[in-house]
Amino acid sequence: MAGKPSTSPSARRRGTSRAAGPAGSTRTAGALELDALIGDPATQIIVCCGSGGVGKTTTSAALALRAAEQGRRVCVLTIDPARRLAQAMGLTELDNVPRPVSDVDPSAGGSLDAMMLDMKRTFDEVVESHATPEKAQQILNNPSYVAISSSFAGTQEYMAMEKLGQLHAASNDPGAAEGGTQGWDLIVVDTPP
Template sequence: MTGRASGPKLDVDALIDNPKTRIVVCCGSGGVGKTTTAAAIGLRAAERGRKVVVLTIDPARRLAQSMGLNELDNTPRPVQGTTGDLHAMMLDMKRTFDEVVLAHADPERARAIMENPFYQSLSAGFAGTQEYMAMEKLGQLRSAEQWDLIVVDTPPSRSALDFLDAPNRLGSFLDGKLIRMLTAPAKVGGRSAMKFLNVGMGLLTGTLGKIFGAQLLTDIQTFVSAMDSMFGGFRERADRTYQLLKAPGTAFLVVAAPERDALREAAYFVDRLAADAMPLAGLVLNRVHGTGAPQLTAERALAAAEALEENGSQSSSVAAETLAAGLLRLHAERMQVMDRERRTRDRFVSVYPDVPIVEVGALAGDVHDLAGLREIGERLGGGGEA
């Protein structure tokens, strides 16, 4: 892409080679190559000597496919065919929740919690559970001290950064009036106090029972009672992981394509990370188009094509001139795309002049194996050159 706007360049190799870099979080909207970027960074870092695990929170199977794995689950799996130490895994929300319960409750209480119908619904898909469990899993991986580098591939939407809100959301839930009320009978001492409170709780649960159903309310009360001693630990671990994300050893990479909507989403991510004081390393601008003949403008190519087409009817080499004219028109279209991408990128740079950028040239086809990931990694590390 010609006419690059001024601005700092993102040095991905320096980032992943730095032993102080322990976590890289890739975020961005859908369809911009975020999962491929995360996998390519993980592969490149591993083959440059670091022990790497790539964690995807995106439930799609693209990461497994690109790494030649049949499937990914909640356990890091070694990636074969690399010259480095690379593992990959996909967040299993329910299994992570189960692991937390088993690790922080005695066997009898853990069994009671995991058999509770409300817990089963909560761990399988309750709003906000995925984000919190992503924090839990990241915290587990980091505390294990088994990996030099953890690369996180987030979901393909603005909710990719919802895990930043997980500690506050969890705290709001645990400190909510309903939860406090449901746990209050077990915490109030004295027979008279209990008698008075039970009258109030009877009225409350009677009303809630009509709204939610008596059995559901009973399941919630049983769940809250069993989990009560663990609530503080949940919040404490989430807060620790949140602080870990703000630490110097973490780097956020925003991934985008050189298109208006994708860069608008990228601007949202940049602003959100700045608002939360998260360490933004830079922007990966994916699938940037280039050409081997940048001196031939779209206007000149179209003019030459028209001249060939006009002369073609009077020439004996009609087929050759028709082919040449077609190629010139294709080149003109490519130059127009490049010009549009440049203007879109320059608008972003004008608003965020201090955000380092690396441009990654578009490949001829989709990335579906380690060879493709290596090529993307080379373009990332080599400054995006095709």
């Protein structure tokens, strides 16, 4: 019977079935439709997570590139201190400042920026945004602050969420798109192992 899903024993265990597609090809029913996910304007943040070595960085880079080539304005943020995302994106430098990725086909109108969380710099930005310049300088120079901001348990995770919040807020700023690299409509997050 053409077009009728067949279910193999392994597919039954996974809860999926194979269905005939165009020209006799098959696809897994229930598989994640990535183009639909990254093409949906309601999708604003994608977080790639998992154990070390499962391909989070590669997946993040591929999703971000694919979304940009579909016309999305994308920022891919890595929280992993290893520099693999820079290598995957063909960049020599990656830090707390968004860097444009030039290997994006511009015909769809999308763009891609990449950045790496700088935990200390993000912590400093939080202080600077909530204190007067004089008070901020006083805090930033305090030895206790220096110790806490660079090694306190949970700081990396908190600063990652802070940076994600900053990026998302900047993306939702109506004037951000005219300002250059900001104004993303999709943020892809590459998490550490």
